[in-house]
Every structure is written in C-alpha cells, then in structure tokens.
Amino acid sequence: MGAASQLRRRTRALTPPGAEADVRCEACGSGEAAAELMLCDGCDRGLHIFCLRPILPRVPAGDWFCPSCRSASSKPTASSMTKKPMQFPLVxxxxxxxxxxxxxxxAPESSEVKKRKRKPAGALVVSKKKKRKxxxxxxxxxxxxxxxxxxxxxxxxxxxxxxxxxxxxxxxxxxxxxxxxxxxxxxxxxxxxxxxxxxxxxxxxxxxxxxxxxxxxxxxxxxxxxxxxxxxxxxxxxxxxxxxxxxxxxxxxxxxxxxxxxxxxxxxxxxxxxxxxxxxxxxxxxxxxxxxxxxxxxxxxxxxxxxxxxxxxxxxxxxxNRDISKGERLYYDYNGSEHEYPTHHFV
The missing domain is CATH 2.170.270.10 (SET domain)
Structure with missing residues (x-):
C-alpha cells in the first residue's frame, strides 16, 4: 500500500543508446532486472536496489550516489546507514x-481490557456467526x-x-x-x-x-x-x-x-x-x-x-492477519492492491 505514483527515474533511461547490455550491478555482476539497476550520479557504476545493504524499496526519484561516492559525506540517512546504530540509553x-x-x-493495567469482555448478567446469546473483531x-x-x-x-x-x-x-x-x-x-x-x-x-x-x-x-x-x-x-x-x-x-x-x-x-x-x-x-x-x-x-x-x-x-x-510467534519479524504487503512495485525478489 505504498504511494501509488512514485517515479522510477534512475533506470536504463540514463544509459547511452546501445550500451544497455554493458551496464552491470557492481554487487552481483548481473545486468538483469534493468528497471531496478541504478546508475550512480558520481561514478556511473550500477547497483540493483535489492543488492544495496540495506536494500531500497524502489528506485529514488532524485540524484543517487553509490556507497563509495557517498562515504565522503558525513550526513547519515535511513537508506545509507549500514552500521549498527548507537543504542538509546536504557534509562x-x-x-x-x-x-x-x-x-x-x-504493571499493566489490564482491567480496562477485561472490563470490556464481560457480558451483562442474563444476556441473551443469539446463535449467529460471530463477526471478527x-x-x-x-x-x-x-x-x-x-x-x-x-x-x-x-x-x-x-x-x-x-x-x-x-x-x-x-x-x-x-x-x-x-x-x-x-x-x-x-x-x-x-x-x-x-x-x-x-x-x-x-x-x-x-x-x-x-x-x-x-x-x-x-x-x-x-x-x-x-x-x-x-x-x-x-x-x-x-x-x-x-x-x-x-x-x-x-x-x-x-x-x-x-x-x-x-x-x-x-x-x-x-x-x-x-x-x-x-x-x-x-x-x-x-x-x-x-x-x-x-x-x-x-x-x-x-x-x-x-x-x-x-x-x-x-x-x-x-x-x-494470523497468529504471530515471539521472535517472528513483521511484514505486510508494500504493494497493497496497487501492485506498483516488483518486490517478489526482495528477500
């Protein structure tokens, strides 16, 4: 359910005509999935959005620089930070x-939850299919x-x-x-x-x-x-x-x-x-x-x-949308009903 009209500008469109086959990802060496193969604005090297660490959910709409070119900048971003962050004080x-x-x-005040679950004495129970709440x-x-x-x-x-x-x-x-x-x-x-x-x-x-x-x-x-x-x-x-x-x-x-x-x-x-x-x-x-x-x-x-x-x-x-075990990571469908992004290979 991501925004419906994110632009995918940095793709093979920036590659000179006839040179598309020469563009390869610096990480995996493949030139496949060209629509998700970005070219660095600094060095023109290619990287798939799913080969970055951490990966990107989509091709950025503006300028993009590979990790090597970006290393000179001291400004951290959500997509560029690969090192373990400094922990917030446990105070x-x-x-x-x-x-x-x-x-x-x-201690949790769970009485409010329990109170909402009580039924009034003598409540009439109707045999109907229960609505999922x-x-x-x-x-x-x-x-x-x-x-x-x-x-x-x-x-x-x-x-x-x-x-x-x-x-x-x-x-x-x-x-x-x-x-x-x-x-x-x-x-x-x-x-x-x-x-x-x-x-x-x-x-x-x-x-x-x-x-x-x-x-x-x-x-x-x-x-x-x-x-x-x-x-x-x-x-x-x-x-x-x-x-x-x-x-x-x-x-x-x-x-x-x-x-x-x-x-x-x-x-x-x-x-x-x-x-x-x-x-x-x-x-x-x-x-x-x-x-x-x-x-x-x-x-x-x-x-x-x-x-x-x-x-x-x-x-x-x-x-x-189902029972979730302790330690299980949480995931939802980024596409929702729009099917805007090819995320099947993001693992």
Missing amino acids: QTKIVDFFKIQRSPA LLPFNPSDDPARRLRQMASLATALTATGAVFSNHLTYQPGMAPRSANRAALEAGGMQVLPKEDVETLNLCKRMMERGEWPPLLVVHDPIEGFTVEADRFIRDLTIITEYVGDVDFLRNREHDDGDSMMTLLSASSPARSLVICPDRRSNIARFVNGINNHTPEGRKKQNLKCVRYDVDGECRVLLVA
Whole structure:
C-alpha cells in the first residue's frame, strides 16, 4: 500500500543508446532486472536496489550516489546507514521523556481490557456467526521488558532523525486536516465499526501510560531497521496505526522518502493524500513491507495494512492477519492492491 505514483527515474533511461547490455550491478555482476539497476550520479557504476545493504524499496526519484561516492559525506540517512546504530540509553526517565509517557511505566493495567469482555448478567446469546473483531495488543508483563521495547524504537527514530508521534500530523504548507475526508475515497472506504474504534482508542491510551505493544525494533544489515514480535500476538490484533505528516500526493511525486503510505486515493487525483513518516512517526515506519517473500517465492507476510473511515477521516492500521510467534519479524504487503512495485525478489 505504498504511494501509488512514485517515479522510477534512475533506470536504463540514463544509459547511452546501445550500451544497455554493458551496464552491470557492481554487487552481483548481473545486468538483469534493468528497471531496478541504478546508475550512480558520481561514478556511473550500477547497483540493483535489492543488492544495496540495506536494500531500497524502489528506485529514488532524485540524484543517487553509490556507497563509495557517498562515504565522503558525513550526513547519515535511513537508506545509507549500514552500521549498527548507537543504542538509546536504557534509562527510564529518558525513555519516559522521549515518548512523553503520562506516568512512569508500571504493571499493566489490564482491567480496562477485561472490563470490556464481560457480558451483562442474563444476556441473551443469539446463535449467529460471530463477526471478527479487532483485538487490543497485549503488553509485556515485565516493566523492564517494556522499557527495552521503547528504547529500541527510540534508537531507530533517533538514528533516522525523526521524533515520536502516535497520531496523524498536519503541518503548515502541507495538506490541512480538512483535506482528510474519507468520503472522497474512490469507490468508497470501509467504516471501522464502533467497537473496533474503541479498541483502537484503548491501544492509544495504553501507550500513553507506558503499556507498550510487545514489539522490538532491530537493525539488520540487509533489511535495515525492522520489527520483531517480543511475545506471542494473536490474529486480528491491532499492531499499530500508520502515522506521520499528511500531504497531498502531488507534492510528493518526486520525494525520495522510503516509507510513504497511501492515506486517501481520491476520485480526483489532486485530492489524494499520503502519510510521510520521515520527520514524525511511530513503529509502523520500521515494519517491513518489501522483504515479504522467502527465497522459494512464498509469501511470509503476517500483517495486513488496511485503510478505514474513522469518524469521517481516513486512517491506516496494521493488523495481524494470523497468529504471530515471539521472535517472528513483521511484514505486510508494500504493494497493497496497487501492485506498483516488483518486490517478489526482495528477500
């Protein structure tokens, strides 16, 4: 479900006519997959986007420099950082301040979840097929474990130059909140049921008081930052909401952001919106959407990315689409229904 019209400019089009066959990837030596073979603006050497470490989800729209040419620059970027990042201090006060927790993390207050599950005495049970409902995440019981989970996200956000936000944000010069209208969605947008809205809001409240989702952000030399389950997660559990700055798609068509997400696909393209998590974001930014196949070609995605109408506004949720074991990495389909990018070889 990445932005629908990202441009693939740096391809064989920059190679002189008749010389295409001579362009080969410096990493694998192959000239195949030419549409994903980039040419460095500094030395003209080629590299596949899937041979880079960490890999890129798509061909950048602007100038691109290979790791050798870029080594002279001291400015780190999310796509160029291959070394293990400096860990955020595992200090409770620093972590609480970083995420603006309302109080210091303590034992999970799960009574709110349990209260919602109770049925009134004498309730009539109707024999009907049960509707599948979204579930709130189940925080780790150990407060120290939750601190480590938060510290892992703080490490990734700090390394990529972003600040934590758990809401869609509307910045001056970008799309205003009034532009986020689910009624503009081409073909209509499914409405999130009231009970599921309550579950989503419960997840937000738990996070505000330090009851964190059982997730760890880890750094992989191939995938870059990625997210792992830190305890068993049940099917249909809300993992997180995809958040960041909201902007019009037309303003981002040449943007090199590697994590943009479709928010509104309007009948009028000028009204289409994307979420840009490069400056303000949560853990959703680091959930991988491209390395979602095994070397044998089988899908390994365990999340679905769904856009909902919530009180008239568009929202994007990442939800478990099967049971997820502890230690399992989280993946969703980067293409969604658009099939915009050939990601079958990203492993």
